[in-house]
Amino acid sequence: MMPPIISRTRRSNWIAAIAKLLIDLELLNLATVLAVLVRVDFRVTPQPWVYTLRFPGLVENLVFVAVSVLLQTPRALWSYASLRDVERVALVVAVTKVLALTLLIAMRAEVQWSWGAFAVSAVLTFLFMAAVRLLARWRYEHTTRQERVDVPVQRTPPGTRVLVVGAGDAGDKVLREFEAHPGLGKVVGLIDDDPAKRGYTIRGVRVRGPVATIADTVRRTGATQAVIAIPSHAAAVTRAVLSNLADTDVQVRTLPGMWELVDGSIHVDDLRPIRLEDLLSRVPISTDMGPVRAYVEGKRILVTGAGGSIGSEIVRQVAELNPSQVIMLGRGENRIFRIDRELREHEGVTCAVPVIGDMRDEARMTWLFDTYRPDIIFHAAAHKHVPLMEQNPEEAILNNVGGTRTLLRLAASHGAERFVNISTDKAVNPVNFMGASKRVVELVVQVNDGREHLRATSVRFGNVLGSKGSVTEVFQKQLQESRTLRVTDPNMERFFMLIPEAVQLVLQAGALAQGRDIFVLRMGEPIRILDLARSYIKLAGLEVGRDASIVITGNRGNEKMTEELWSSTEHVAPTSNDSIMRVECPTLPSLAVLRQAVDALLNATRSHDTNAMRAALHAIDPSINIP
Incomplete structure (x- = not known):
């Protein structure tokens, strides 16, 4: 049995709808009377009143009611009348007049006044019905405005x-x-x-x-x-x-x-x-995680660099996709400790395994693969700071190139299914050792694709807002310590993205990989670092020149003014995901040829011969030109 309150509410709604229909009907007849009065020059005559009560007028009234009910105009809330409601009124009037006139002609009924008066009545009906709705809307807004004056809201200082x-x-x-x-x-x-x-x-x-x-x-x-x-x-x-x-x-x-x-x-x-994400030159992406779950669920996942900003977010997102195990590899015990504790205490994840180790340590990595036999590897471990790696180029190559090659060899020999490498826009036409090392890693990953049935791919993206060591973190520290932000060059610009969307791209790449491909995100336009600095000061509630300042320090060493997402020799193609593009690369060297070239690079690195390192890098990829 229907509850009494609901029953009363529905009855009240039906009464309100009928009342609105009757008002509209009265307005229709009033418009008809006025139109006929205009036709007869306002002479006192029963003609207009008789028309609305006789057969032709009754036909029009019945058609009007039928059309109104069909188009549900009586169900509209006049307090919220909008342009769409006015358009619906116009449709009701037009359909009513056309149908009524058609029926009257078909029945050969006598229309006792001119076609002009008939058209005038249509216009007046529309104006009256629209006016009543707009008046109701105005009354509602006026009343609500008075009521809301006393409603508590977030106040601002007087005179704002x-x-x-x-x-x-x-x-x-x-x-x-x-x-x-x-x-x-x-x-x-x-x-x-x-x-x-x-x-x-x-x-x-x-x-x-x-x-x-x-x-x-x-x-x-x-x-x-x-x-x-x-x-x-x-x-x-x-x-x-x-x-x-x-x-x-x-x-x-x-x-x-x-x-x-x-x-x-x-x-x-x-x-x-x-917020920081408001500064991006596009709407942050959110992708369908269904394809990712399809290849992650129930699998053993290894995340390298799991304590970093990107690695830890990969761990968080993968843990939600029901893997059988997540092995978190990192060199720094404090970072691995934090992500492990977060998963256990806040997320309730029990499948995570923390492993402290260096990916360059072949014996330790062999033990890891022998023990856990990961199905999928998300490779986020790398040295990434350009100025620091310019001062320590050997570390950039031994860690990024040597460590990645070790992981790829073990992944292939232990039957891993997928290897997803995180790259950077600095790997495109690199002019510094960090970018060059990441470009070589891309090539190593590509030529290892298909080795022992391993599907290997790379993902390129730009700077990440809010990551460890990112420009925004540096700005925050500089504001706290000296209220002075340091910008290398007023024209320097970079691509930016958020950590969660960067990780979604990494995970999607594993599902989209077709072989020897690289993926990039549609990242919009690059952002000038100087503009970002000025915006960051404003976000902190400070004023440039009064509370904080910006100084130009000059290039810190082989930094590009503008980064690129792909080179002129690479072809970009769309994927099934509108936010992700596939970079189709030119002819690649064979695994044997590249292995020999990488060996020469690592030998030059171990001998600390910087010139030999530059030559070896250029030999591997002529797009690498380090001054």
């Missing part, structure tokens, strides 16, 4: 003057929220790069100019806060706003992404501080 960046739909909604909550401050202007909007107003607020002039607008209006009202906005807008306002004390906030605004509503509590 706000600039809204984005004179679009989201900007309009933000303006409504500020109207509903006067205590939040006053919007003194809109910022938009569209020149067609400049000088016009939205809800009485003027569009003052583009983002490039926002600092001047701040000075003219006395604004103390800027709200970026562009859901799913391009990060270039955020970076431009932060950069232009870096020398001011203006607070910058933004909206959630469009995917968070499912119901299309925006509230003042949704406004939040800018």
